[in-house]
Each structure stands twice: as structure tokens, then as C-alpha cells.
Amino acid sequence: MGKLMLGNEAVARGAYEAGVTVAAAYPGTPSTEITENIAKYDDIYSEWSPNEKVALEVAIGASIAGARAICSMKHVGLNVAADPLFTVSYTGVNGGLVIMVADDPGMHSSQNEQDSRIYALGSKIPMLEPADSQECKDYVKLAFEISEKFDAPVIVRLSTRVSHSQSIVNVGEKENYQLKEYKKNFGKYVMMPAMARLRHVEVEKRMALLKDYSENSGINKIEWGSKDVGIITSGVAYQYAREAFGDVSYLKLGMVHPLPEKLISDFAKEVKKLYIIEELEPFIENFAKGLGIEAIGKSALPVMGEYSTQLLKEKILGEKVDIGSVLNENVPVRPPVMCPGCPHRGMFYVMRKLKLVVSGDIGCYTLGALPPTEAMDTCVCMGASVGIAHGMEKARGKEFGKRTVGVLGDSTFIHSGITGLIDIVYNKGISTILVLDNSITGMTGHQHNPTTGYTIKGEPTKQVDLVKLANAIGIDRVRVADPFDIKEFEKVVKEEINTEEPSLIISQRPCELLKSVKYEGTLKIKQEACKNCKLCLSVGCPSLVDQGDTVEINEALCVGCGLCTKVCNFNAIVKAGETNG
Amino acid sequence: MDKLNIMIVGVGGQGTLLASRVLGTVALKKSYDVKVSEVHGMAQRGGSVVTYVKWGEKVFSPIIEKGEADIILAFEQLEAIRWLQYLKPGSGKMIVSSQKINPMPVITGKAKYPDNIIGKIKEAYGNTISLDALEIAKSCGNMKAINIVLLGVLAKSTGIEKEIWIESIKEIVPQKVLDVNLRAFEAGYNV
Numbered sequence: 001m002g003k004l005m006l007g008n009e010a011v012a013r014g015a016y017e018a019g020v021t022v023a024a025a026y027p028g029t030p031s032t033e034i035t036e037n038i039a040k041y042d043d044i045y046s047e048w049s050p051n052e053k054v055a056l057e058v059a060i061g062a063s064i065a066g067a068r069a070i071c072s073m074k075h076v077g078l079n080v081a082a083d084p085l086f087t088v089s090y091t092g093v094n095g096g097l098v099i100m101v102a103d104d105p106g107m108h109s110s111q112n113e114q115d116s117r118i119y120a121l122g123s124k125i126p127m128l129e130p131a132d133s134q135e136c137k138d139y140v141k142l143a144f145e146i147s148e149k150f151d152a153p154v155i156v157r158l159s160t161r162v163s164h165s166q167s168i169v170n171v172g173e174k175e176n177y178q179l180k181e182y183k184k185n186f187g188k189y190v191m192m193p194a195m196a197r198l199r200h201v202e203v204e205k206r207m208a209l210l211k212d213y214s215e216n217s218g219i220n221k222i223e224w225g226s227k228d229v230g231i232i233t234s235g236v237a238y239q240y241a242r243e244a245f246g247d248v249s250y251l252k253l254g255m256v257h258p259l260p261e262k263l264i265s266d267f268a269k270e271v272k273k274l275y276i277i278e279e280l281e282p283f284i285e286n287f288a289k290g291l292g293i294e295a296i297g298k299s300a301l302p303v304m305g306e307y308s309t310q311l312l313k314e315k316i317l318g319e320k321v322d323i324g325s326v327l328n329e330n331v332p333v334r335p336p337v338m339c340p341g342c343p344h345r346g347m348f349y350v351m352r353k354l355k356l357v358v359s360g361d362i363g364c365y366t367l368g369a370l371p372p373t374e375a376m377d378t379c380v381c382m383g384a385s386v387g388i389a390h391g392m393e394k395a396r397g398k399e400f401g402k403r404t405v406g407v408l409g410d411s412t413f414i415h416s417g418i419t420g421l422i423d424i425v426y427n428k429g430i431s432t433i434l435v436l437d438n439s440i441t442g443m444t445g446h447q448h449n450p451t452t453g454y455t456i457k458g459e460p461t462k463q464v465d466l467v468k469l470a471n472a473i474g475i476d477r478v479r480v481a482d483p484f485d486i487k488e489f490e491k492v493v494k495e496e497i498n499t500e501e502p503s504l505i506i507s508q509r510p511c512e513l514l515k516s517v518k519y520e521g522t523l524k525i526k527q528e529a530c531k532n533c534k535l536c537l538s539v540g541c542p543s544l545v546d547q548g549d550t551v552e553i554n555e556a557l558c559v560g561c562g563l564c565t566k567v568c569n570f571n572a573i574v575k576a577g578e579t580n581g
Numbered sequence: 582m583d584k585l586n587i588m589i590v591g592v593g594g595q596g597t598l599l600a601s602r603v604l605g606t607v608a609l610k611k612s613y614d615v616k617v618s619e620v621h622g623m624a625q626r627g628g629s630v631v632t633y634v635k636w637g638e639k640v641f642s643p644i645i646e647k648g649e650a651d652i653i654l655a656f657e658q659l660e661a662i663r664w665l666q667y668l669k670p671g672s673g674k675m676i677v678s679s680q681k682i683n684p685m686p687v688i689t690g691k692a693k694y695p696d697n698i699i700g701k702i703k704e705a706y707g708n709t710i711s712l713d714a715l716e717i718a719k720s721c722g723n724m725k726a727i728n729i730v731l732l733g734v735l736a737k738s739t740g741i742e743k744e745i746w747i748e749s750i751k752e753i754v755p756q757k758v759l760d761v762n763l764r765a766f767e768a769g770y771n772v
Contacts, residue, residue, distance in 0.1 A: 001609055004602075004605040004609060164620055165617065166618070167615065238641075240641075243642045308642070322670055323666045327665060327702075330693075333684065334685070337626060337685050338626065371685065371691075372685065372688075537689070544688065545688055546690050554683070
């Protein structure tokens with residue numbers, strides 16, 4: 001009997017079975033569970049790195065040293081890791097090197113929906129694309145073989161539906177992989193112009209060999225059915241196509257770079273009508289069209305969002321779906337919100353009250369841009385809050401700078417906020433930056449990071465001292481404040497934004513979801529004391545319910561953090577057990 | 582067997598994951614092909630969440646689309662009506678717990694929580710089952726067992742042997758809360 005596994009868990013299993021001994025990653029939805037699952041294997045060294053660039057460099061080091069190594073990230077993480085990526089293509093590997101990248105079509109939890117296949121093309125690195133959990137495991141193992149056979153790193157591309165769907169996996173035995181010998185080889189591993197020119201020649205030779213592999217290895221395979229319709233597809237789009245079209249002919253591509261020229265041409269010749277079905281960019285389609293093949297792809301299907309069986313039926317077969325009786329009901333949306341008890345809520349309350357321009361960042365606190373807080377002006381990428389705040393000040397002057405702050409989480413600050421902060425100091429900016437130290441990486445589901453003092457395996461380690469760090473780079477004004485002590489927090493923010501030098505405010509309170517955080521029971525509104533002024537609603541907690549004539553607290557949601565009691569002028573919010581009214 | 586498409590819908594943080602793991606285990610014991618799909622990350626923070634569970638001889642797409650669900654297990658009323666159009670016309674069955682959790686637009690007064698949701702669903706789908714799963718879970722000894730109460734109701738609807746469900750729950754649920762959950766399953770099964 002097989003095991004039911006997430007695609008991400010199957011990747012971890014594949015790495016284990018392939019004899020991987022080093023794994024590095026920065027968490028990012030939908031890739032996070034890969035490395036969380038790898039961390040469960042005691043014979044693999046695993047780590048959360050500060051960012052994806054470092055993660056890839058660690059994996060490259062492990063590979064050069066002779067180990068099989070894997071590193072994992074979400075699609076936008078590959079942007080961060082792009083610098084080592086393009087050059088490790090030249091150096092090639094010693095032990096096998098596999099880079100997992102998870103795309104997010106439809107942007108369930110991302111800021112863009114870029115297509116990672118473009119990176120494979122640009123960096124001349126082979127790329128595989130599994131379509132279910134079994135293939136996740138099999139392709140990861142195969143990727144290590146390809147990596148060593150062709151002296152190339154290999155990218156395995158996932159997407160949200162592959163990463164976060166569970167399907168049946170047959171597990172195998174662990175391969176007894178021995179470290180490869182380490183030999184100094186500067187012609188291969190020191191990329192200076194003279195050596196890099198020679199390595200580029202090797203890269204081109206390798207790509208020619210990989211094309212043969214793509215044609216003949218069987219990873220790209222034809223499933224013949226009716227030849228009236230032929231479909232070229234890969235990844236989860238294959239699953240939608242199979243369900244929508246049934247018994248037609250399929251060319252399922254497991255290797256999406258380099259693509260098999262002859263296989264695609266031969267398949268195209270055999271079928272009457274050819275469709276190319278791929279989410280996001282017309283990557284396969286452009287390649288096929290370059291071969292002079294006629295096919296229907298993006299002329300019928302979108303370049304945006306996720307595909308589905310019904311979308312294919314509708315756009316290609318012209319079939320409308322019977323959805324039966326639909327109630328004509330106005331159903332309010334339920335957008336994600338910051339949790340009751342979230343420490344960010346107090347901070348955003350102050351930002352909103354002071355009407356500051358808030359340069360935001362990537363994390364749970366990005367939700368502060370939405371109602372009811374609506375206290376964020378920008379959010380671009382990891383760490384961008386710092387540089388953007390600085391750029392705003394330089395564009396509009398110091399007075400504007402005094403109304404502008406950058407806000408980012410502790411993990412995001414370590415990821416790529418530090419360099420921006422150094423820029424502010426070096427180039428005489430006056431920005432105030434708030435680092436939200438909630439003792440964990442929140443949004444991706446509680447991973448440790450260099451500020452928490454624990455490793456991925458929960459072992460105690462050194463902790464970055466944010467105060468000393470800021471002092472060392474030249475910030476003299478560093479303040480630590482509790483965002484739930486609203487009055488003091490507001491005072492600190494006012495003082496810091498009004499100085500003519502850079503400041504760092506560490507907003508310190510742990511994530512409410514941490515097991516170590518215990519508040520004392522839920523709260524209740526003492527109706528006889530309540531003036532129904534609704535000021536408490538301004539903190540924007542989902543536990544506070546506006547009933548028109550009254551405000552009530554939803555006891556099932558309230559965690560008793562007490563933030564709302566700090567804004568009530570009538571002491572009307574009390575512990576649920578302490579009132580009769 | 583024929584295909585069976587089950588959706589579990591609720592609000593982030595309600596603990597729908599455990600229910601889907603039990604459903605996955607049941608499918609494995611019955612030697613069905615199975616896919617379980619959900620989205621993690623930002624959407625989970627108090628937002629509307631959905632898990633798709635598909636059983637069959639061979640399952641391709643991991644997601645269930647409009648008009649395709651045989652059963653929807655709803656942990657909350659508003660979520661039940663939000664996903665209603667995913668039920669199969671005619672034969673689809675809604676199992677809904679009567680909990681209400683206000684979404685942010687209702688909390689801020691920008692929208693109204695619809696009235697009489699369960700009545701309206703029952704009108705559209707005759708074989709709807711509604712229950713106060715929270716109350717039942719509490720009476721079994723743990724309000725968190727709400728998911729297993731609902732699974733009990735679902736189990737009865739599928740016609741799959743009760744023993745397989747119980748074995749699966751024993752495999753998935755931690756030992757220290759197993760008794761409560763077995764009671765919760767029984768209570769749901771007998772609704």
C-alpha cells in the first residue's frame with residue numbers, strides 16, 4: 001500500500017532516497033514543506049538559510065565538496081538566488097545538485113505569478129516538471145542522476161497544486177550514496193573570465209547532449225489515444241487536460257528544458273488538431289511555433305491564473321458547466337485577516353493614528369494594507385520596505401521622510417532588509433524602520449530564523465542581536481517597544497520620526513500562535529459601562545463584533561490579548577469571568 | 582467504485598486538515614486512488630479555506646469544480662452557502678454545522694451576514710443535513726472534535742464500513758485525545 005503524501009513531502013522523500021546529505025532553503029509558500037519534511041530525516045543536514053541566495057550557495061558548496069545537495073524556494077525566491085544560479089550553470093557540479101522551485105499560478109500566496117521556466121532557458125539549466133506526488137519523488141531522484149551525468153545543476157519546477165496536493169506515493173529504499181572525491185579544480189570552480197569562457201563551451205556541449213536525453217530518455221512520453229486531437233502539456237495542466245479531453249493523444253513533457261524537438265514535431269504530424277496546454281507563459285508553444293508547428297495555445301487559453309478542467313472544457317470544447325440551482329444570495333467575502341492577538345495589530349493602530357506613509361513588506365503584516373487597518377502604502381518584494389522608504393525620502397525631502405516609515409518582519413529583515421538599512425546610514429538618510437520581532441517566521445507557518453535562537457531542528461543556537469547589529473552599521477537611535485503598550489509605542493514612534501537621523505524601532509511581542517504565548521482568558525464587554533463609541537473597533541480585531549446598538553466580543557475567537565482594553569476610555573472591556581453584565 | 586468528490590469548507594484555523602487526512606486514509610484502506618488538495622499560506626489566516634478530497638479508480642485533477650461535489654462538509658454557515666454551487670445538481674449533499682463566524686466586512690458593518698442560510702440551502706438541496714457540531718463535540722468532551730463529529734455524519738452517507746473509519750481515525754488522531762474523538766465519531770454517525 002502506498003502512502004498519501006503532499007507533493008512537497010514526496011520531494012523530501014525523493015531527496016532522502018537519493019542519498020542527499022545537505023539541504024538548505026528559505027521558507028516560502030508553496031515550497032516550505034519540502035524542507036520541513038527533509039528536516040525530519042536525521043541523516044540529512046538541513047537548514048533554514050537567511051535567504052534563497054545563501055541557500056543556493058550552501059547547496060553549491062555541498063555539491064562541490066562531493067555531496068548530493070538540494071535547495072528549495074518559491075518562484076520569487078529564485079530571483080534572489082538568480083546570481084549564483086546563472087554561474088553554477090557554468091561550474092557544473094561534483095555531487096548532484098537539485099534546485100526546487102515552486103511557482104504559484106493564481107497567486108494564492110504571492111506578489112506575482114512569474115514563470116520559472118524562463119530561468120531554466122536563461123541559465124541553460126535543465127528543468128523537470130512533475131505532475132503528481134509520485135512523480136515529485138521519482139523526478140527528484142532522476143534529477144540527481146541527470147545532474148551528475150551531465151555535470152549540471154537541475155531545476156525541478158513545482159506549482160501550488162502539485163506542491164499542496166496529496167496523492168499516493170510508493171516509497172523506496174535509500175540509495176547508499178558515497179561522497180564524491182573532492183579535488184581542487186580552479187578551471188571548473190573559479191569563474192574568472194578566462195575559465196568562464198571555457199566553461200561556457202562546456203555548457204553548450206552539455207545542452208546538446210541534454211537535448212538528446214530529452215528526445216530519447218522516456219521522461220517525455222506519448223500516450224496515444226484518438227489522433228483527432230493531440231495535446232502537448234506538462235505538470236498539473238496534464239491532469240486537467242486528461243480529465244477534460246479523456247481518450248485523445250497526449251505528449252506529456254516531464255522535461256521542459258531543453259524541449260525535445262523531434263518528439264514534438266513527430267507528435268504534431270500524427271494528430272489532426274494540436275493543442276498546447278500550459279499554465280502561465282507560452283513556453284512550450286513558442287518553442288513549437290519556432291519549429292513551424294501549428295497549434296492552439298494562448299490564442300484560446302489565458303496567460304494568467306490557474307487552469308482547471310472546466311476552464312479547458314469551456315475555452316476549447318465550448319462546453320458550459322451545469323451548476324444547478326444557484327441561490328441568489330449576496331455572500332460577503334472572507335478575506336484573510338491578522339489573527340486575534342496578533343502583535344502587528346497594535347503597531348498598525350499607531351501607524352494609522354499618526355497617518356504615516358508606510359512602506360511595507362512581505363509577511364503576515366502585509367495584511368495591514370487591507371481594511372480595517374489600511375495602514376500600508378507599498379509592498380513589492382522581500383526587504384523592499386527599507387530601500388523604498390529611503391527612496392521616497394530622497395525624492396520628496398526630509399519633511400516627507402519624517403512622515404514615512406519602513407515596516408518589515410524580523411525574518412524579512414535578515415533576508416534582505418539589512419543591506420537597505422546600511423544604505424540609509426551610508427547615504428545620510430533619516431528614515432525610521434520598524435522591525436517586527438515576533439520571535440518566529442509567521443506567514444509560512446512558524447519556521448525558525450537567525451533572530452529566534454533555534455535551528456530548523458529546534459536546537460538552540462546563537463541569536464542575532466538586532467540592537468547590536470544596528471549599532472554596528474552606524475544607527476545610534478535604536479529603540480525597543482511593545483506594540484501592545486500603545487501609548488508608549490506611539491511616543492517612541494513620534495520621537496524617532498522627528499529626528500534627523502536614521503532610527504530602528506524593534507517592535508517586540510511574540511506571535512500569538514506560538515505555544516509559549518499564553519493570554520489569560522477571553523474578554524467581554526460590560527454593556528452598562530460601554531458608551532457604544534466604537535473606538536475599540538478601530539484596532540480592527542475580528543473578535544470585536546459591531547451589533548449596531550452594541551459592540552460584542554466573539555468569545556470563540558478572542559484570545560484575551562487585551563489590546564482593545566488599551567483604547568477603551570470607559571474601562572468597559574473586562575475579562576469574561578469578571579462581570580455579571 | 583464510482584468517483585466520490587468531497588469538499589471540506591470552513592474558516593482558516595478551524596482544523597479541517599485532520600478531517601482530510603482521515604478521508605485520505607480511508608481511501609487507501611479501500612484501495613481507491615485518491616487526491617487531497619488544499620492551499621496553505623496567506624489564505625489560511627482567518628480566510629475562507631477549502632480542501633478537496635477526490636476518490637476514484639483513477640484521479641487526475643486534484644481539484645473539485647462547480648457542480649462536481651458529491652458531498653460538502655461545511656464547518657460554518659456562510660462558507661456552506663459560499664461553496665454551494667460546487668454541489669452536484671440534484672444529487673449533491675450538504676452537511677453543515679450551524680456555527681457562524683463573522684467575516685471582516687460584516688464586522689466592520691460593510692456587509693450583512695445573510696439570514697436563514699440553512700433554510701435556504703435545505704430548500705435548494707433536499708438531502709441537506711444540518712447539526713450543531715460544536716455542541717455535540719463539547720458534549721463528547723472536547724470542542725475541537727467538531728471535525729470528527731462531521732466526519733461521523735459523512736461516514737454514514739458514504740456507505741463505507743464503519744470499522745474502516747474507526748481504524749483510520751485510530752491511525753490519525755493522537756492517542757491522548759482518541760477516546761474523545763471516537764465518541765465524537767459515534768455521535769456524528771448517529772445524527
